[in-house]
Amino acid sequence: MSDQNERHTDVDSPRYRERVYEIVRRIPAGRVMTYGQLAELLGEGYTARTVGFVMHAAPEGVPWHRVINAQGACSTGRVVLPPDKQQRMLEAEGVAFDARARCDLGRYRWTPEEFEDGGAAGDEPQPSLFND
DNA sequence: AACTTGACGAGGG
DNA sequence: CCCCTCGCCAAGT
Numbered sequence: 001m002s003d004q005n006e007r008h009t010d011v012d013s014p015r016y017r018e019r020v021y022e023i024v025r026r027i028p029a030g031r032v033m034t035y036g037q038l039a040e041l042l043g044e045g046y047t048a049r050t051v052g053f054v055m056h057a058a059p060e061g062v063p064w065h066r067v068i069n070a071q072g073a074c075s076t077g078r079v080v081l082p083p084d085k086q087q088r089m090l091e092a093e094g095v096a097f098d099a100r101a102r103c104d105l106g107r108y109r110w111t112p113e114e115f116e117d118g119g120a121a122g123d124e125p126q127p128s129l130f131n132d
Numbered sequence: 133a134a135c136t137t138g139a140c141g142a143g144g145g
Numbered sequence: 146c147c148c149c150t151c152g153c154c155a156a157g158t
Contacts, residue, residue, distance in 0.1 A: 011154095011155070011156085034140085034141090035139075035140055035141085036140065036141055036142095039140090039141095045154090047140080047141090047153060047154055047155090048139095048140040048141060048153085048154095049138075049139095049140055049141090049153060049154050049155070050140095050153095050154060050155065051139090051140085052138080052139040052140060053138080053139075053154090053155065053156075054139095055139055056138095056139055058139095064139085067139080068139090069139080069140060069141080070140070070141055070142085071140090071141090074139080075138095075139045075140075076139060077139090078137095078138070078139065079138090079139060081139085086139090100147095134158105135157105135158090136156105136157090136158085137155105137156090137157085137158100138154105138155095138156085138157100140152105140153090140154105141151105141152085141153090142150105142151090142152090143149105143150090143151085143152105144148105144149085144150080144151100145147105145148085145149080145150100
């Protein structure tokens with residue numbers, strides 16, 4: 001065959017993006033995921049940087065606002081979007097943000113069940129969504 | 133082809 | 146706990 005370089009790293013390929021959107025689309029309201037985690041789940045040449053770039057081109061129907069950085073904050077202040085736009089949308093879904101625009105990832109971080117091995121996650125054993 | 137910027141992450145002070 | 150620096154990968158110029 002002519003090509004031997006079938007790279008999944010083709011961010012230019014819709015297939016590459018769709019895989020990211022597919023997971024993001026499954027994120028329930030009131031939950032968030034980090035770029036790094038998405039990259040970790042997808043593996044194959046997916047990195048936080050690339051995922052972020054793909055998310056930049058997220059079409060409607062994809063809750064891109066539920067994807068934040070590992071700091072639990074939104075990085076949208078670097079783009080044309082309003083600085084607190086994403087935070088506002090998450091707050092509307094029940095996500096509480098700190099005065100520094102940061103939320104508790106250990107509480108809101110969500111993982112697809114097909115990636116949940118043996119139940120429970122490896123970072124927080126019992127996410128108490130009750131008030132403190 | 134090389135340099136710079138960018139929806140990031142982890143580590144160090 | 147907060148701020149700064151380095152590293153990564155890809156796109157744009």
